[in-house]
Amino acid sequence: MTVLERFKLELSKKEYYTDVEYTVFLNENSLIALSEYDKSTMQRNLLFSVVAVFETLSNDVDVMRKIDVTGVTSVDVAIAWINKRVIDIKTKISTIEVEGAEEFTNVGMLFSRNRR
Numbered sequence: 001m002t003v004l005e006r007f008k009l010e011l012s013k014k015e016y017y018t019d020v021e022y023t024v025f026l027n028e029n030s031l032i033a034l035s036e037y038d039k040s041t042m043q044r045n046l047l048f049s050v051v052a053v054f055e056t057l058s059n060d061v062d063v064m065r066k067i068d069v070t071g072v073t074s075v076d077v078a079i080a081w082i083n084k085r086v087i088d089i090k091t092k093i094s095t096i097e098v099e100g101a102e103e104f105t106n107v108g109m110l111f112s113r114n115r116r
Helices: 003-010 019-028 039-057 075-095 107-111
Strands: none
Touching: 003 019, 003 039, 019 039, 039 075
């Protein structure tokens, strides 16, 4: 399965944009649309691309009207649905380990102040 195919699958095969536009979203997150999808190395960036799509949808009322989801009956409901979907995806992203990233264990330094 290609990255673009997997991306569309994550978007429930909804045609919010063209393949060319979807490719731009993927490229912005360091993914190549026609390469083979590898979940272990590409999932985070793919989900970041999905978030980007939903964020652009929430800024365009005309595109939001294309959202065909059960229970979405108005623009306000569509905005709430998009916001919930973005939160859910960001939560999922936060659970994916970043390969090669070192754990930062000295959190105390983030909250310290140089007091005189």
